Amino acid sequence: MTAAEAPSARLAALGIExxxxxxxxxSYVPAAMIGGLVSTSGQIPVKDGALMATGIVGAEISQExxxxxxxxxxxxxxxxAASVVGGVDNLAGVxxxxxxxxxxPGFTAQPQVLNGAxxxxxxxxxxxxxxxxxxxxxxxxxxxxxxxxAIRFIPA
Amino acid sequence: MTAAEAPSARLAALGIExxxxxxxxxSYVPAAMIGGLVSTSGQIPVKDGALMATGIVGAEISQExxxxxxxxxxxxxxxxAASVVGGVDNLAGVxxxxxxxxxxPGFTAQPQVLNGAxxxxxxxxxxxxxxxxxxxxxxxxxxxxxxxxAIRFIPA
Amino acid sequence: MTAAEAPSARLAALGIExxxxxxxxxSYVPAAMIGGLVSTSGQIPVKDGALMATGIVGAEISQExxxxxxxxxxxxxxxxAASVVGGVDNLAGVxxxxxxxxxxPGFTAQPQVLNGAxxxxxxxxxxxxxxxxxxxxxxxxxxxxxxxxAIRFIPA
Numbered sequence: 001m002t003a004a005e006a007p008s009a010r011l012a013a014l015g016i017e018x019x020x021x022x023x024x025x026x027s028y029v030p031a032a033m034i035g036g037l038v039s040t041s042g043q044i045p046v047k048d049g050a051l052m053a054t055g056i057v058g059a060e061i062s063q064e065x066x067x068x069x070x071x072x073x074x075x076x077x078x079x080x081a082a083s084v085v086g087g088v089d090n091l092a093g094v095x096x097x098x099x100x101x102x103x104x105p106g107f108t109a110q111p112q113v114l115n116g117a118x119x120x121x122x123x124x125x126x127x128x129x130x131x132x133x134x135x136x137x138x139x140x141x142x143x144x145x146x147x148x149x150a151i152r153f154i155p156a
Numbered sequence: 157m158t159a160a161e162a163p164s165a166r167l168a169a170l171g172i173e174x175x176x177x178x179x180x181x182x183s184y185v186p187a188a189m190i191g192g193l194v195s196t197s198g199q200i201p202v203k204d205g206a207l208m209a210t211g212i213v214g215a216e217i218s219q220e221x222x223x224x225x226x227x228x229x230x231x232x233x234x235x236x237a238a239s240v241v242g243g244v245d246n247l248a249g250v251x252x253x254x255x256x257x258x259x260x261p262g263f264t265a266q267p268q269v270l271n272g273a274x275x276x277x278x279x280x281x282x283x284x285x286x287x288x289x290x291x292x293x294x295x296x297x298x299x300x301x302x303x304x305x306a307i308r309f310i311p312a
Numbered sequence: 313m314t315a316a317e318a319p320s321a322r323l324a325a326l327g328i329e330x331x332x333x334x335x336x337x338x339s340y341v342p343a344a345m346i347g348g349l350v351s352t353s354g355q356i357p358v359k360d361g362a363l364m365a366t367g368i369v370g371a372e373i374s375q376e377x378x379x380x381x382x383x384x385x386x387x388x389x390x391x392x393a394a395s396v397v398g399g400v401d402n403l404a405g406v407x408x409x410x411x412x413x414x415x416x417p418g419f420t421a422q423p424q425v426l427n428g429a430x431x432x433x434x435x436x437x438x439x440x441x442x443x444x445x446x447x448x449x450x451x452x453x454x455x456x457x458x459x460x461x462a463i464r465f466i467p468a
Contacts, residue, residue, distance in 0.1 A: 026423060026426075026427050026430050026431070026445075027427065027430035027431050027433060027434040027441065027442055027443075028409070028430050028442060028443050028444060028445040029442050029443065029444060030444070031444060032407065032443070032444050034349070034407045034408055034444065034464070035191040035192075035347040035348050035349055035407075036191050036192075036347075036348075037190070037191055039408065039444055040444060041444040041445050041446060042445065042446030042447060042448070095188065095190045095191075096190055096195065097184070098446065100446075100448045102449075103295050103296045104296075105295070105296060106296070106300075107296060108296060108297070108298055108299050108300045109298075110296075110297070110298045111182060111298050111299075114182075115182050115183065118182050118183035118184050119182070119183050121183060122183040129183065130183055130184060130185050131183075131184050131185065131188070132184060132185060132186070132187060132188050132190065132195055132196060132197040132306075133182070133184040133197050133198065134197060134198030134254065134256075134304065134306045135198060135298055136198070136256045136294050136297060136298075136304060137258075137294055137295045137296035137297060137298075138294050138295055138448050138449055138450050138451070139294070139295045139415050139417070139449045139450055139451045140415045140416075140417060140418070140419060140420060140422075140449035141420070141422070141448060141449060142420055142421075142422045142423045142447055142448075142449075143420050143423075144418075144420045148446065148448060150444075150446045152190070191347040191348075192347050192348075193346070193347055251344065251346045251347075252346055252351065253340070259451050259452045260452075261451070261452060262452065262456075263452060264452060264453070264454055264455050264456045265454075266452075266453070266454045267338060267454045267455075270338075271338050271339065274338050274339035274340050275338070275339050277339060278339040285339065286339055286340060286341050287339075287340050287341065287344070288340060288341060288342075288343060288344050288346065288351055288352060288353040288462075289338070289340040289353050289354065290353060290354030290410065290412075290460065290462045291354060291454055292354070292412045292450050292453060292454075292460060293414075293450055293451045293452035293453060293454075294450050294451055295450070295451045308346070
């Protein structure tokens with residue numbers, strides 16, 4: 001990997017600044033090294049300290065809004081994972097994404113929504129950002145957010 | 157393990173031919189080696205290139221139809237995992253199944269549905285096919301399928 | 313760790329007696345060593361051999377009742393994991409919790425419900441009980457239970 005291909009350089013080229021990792025309000029942590037992978041808690045779409053959206057996708061929330069939320073979840077996941085290993089350039093790639101979409105009956109485009117997270121991972125980590133993924137449509141999510149994403153990263 | 161007990165021989169005895177692994181339409185892959193396990197993306201019930209069924213279990217889809225879908229998901233998972241390690245006989249067993257059933261209110265037989273996947277694993281891998289499992293009932297799944305199953309296999 | 317800080321001593325101080333591990337009715341097992349972690353199947357809230365509650369949280373089941381169910385799920389998870397490693401004192405801590413809450417529309421306090429499981433882990437394992445966590449609200453769960461919790465433990 002050349003310096004220009006480092007995740008930090010790719011993030012800068014995309015105009016993305018990693019937020020400070022959020023501090024969950026409980027007995028849990030945003031991310032941890034588990035079984036050799038840097039794994040995150042389920043991330044909700046927080047941007048500039050506020051929820052990006054609340055509501056059910058296919059009802060109050062459009063597919064496009066939900067896709068933007070999934071992308072933001074991936075950004076907060078990268079931030080959380082980076083804080084465990086001392087910086088984003090100590091992450092080598094992405095192993096696995098589990099994505100939950102709060103879905104109205106009949107809304108079946110969960111994969112397209114989760115592409116917001118998956119595509120961001122490839123933009124930041126290149127081919128090493130490709131991963132396995134499960135995408136499901138759930139009833140409702142914490143705080144009423146439309147999307148929740150958990151990611152397992154490969155450390156450098 | 158004798159040759160007759162090899163997963164490929166058991167599959168043949170069951171009359172099951174592994175399909176070519178499906179190619180997900182995104183930045184993700186059907187299966188990958190993760191933390192020492194061959195782990196798959198969430199598999200949907202595709203048979204002969206087409207969805208086996210769409211609909212909600214307990215409403216449009218019966219428990220029996222859903223169980224057959226879960227079994228097919230396990231077959232596609234085995235195919236996806238086999239493609240990572242160079243053939244099904246390079247899989248030694250099953251570690252973990254996560255199964256999602258698109259469920260009508262009041263449908264609580266998710267374990268029976270997922271037995272379609274779990275029992276197939278034991279038929280193919282014998283006692284090494286036993287695994288931990290989570291079974292949940294969700295609102296709706298990608299493309300409207302009734303069942304989605306992700307599996308972590310133990311490589312040989 | 314002093315003897316007084318051992319998980320078995322903490323459990324005794326909390327007045328918690330581990331139940332015998334439940335035997336799932338299928339081709340799966342309550343817990344297994346997977347990728348270096350002692351991982352459990354999804355646990356449902358069984359106490360003294362009976363379901364603690366059935367119903368949807370935010371409708372028939374209150375947040376407080378659901379929180380007590382989540383705590384009980386963690387207790388059965390500890391019991392299942394302990395049976396794999398020869399006793400609870402052979403568990404060093406908790407790596408990951410995935411929690412599913414059967415949720416009425418508009419019920420968004422899944423994190424508070426799951427704190428019933430998370431806080432119990434910290435009570436039993438101290439700081440080593442802190443973990444990553446995903447909390448989601450699903451349509452319905454096996455047997456109609458309000459909460460299902462799967463846990464990955466760190467062996468000693």
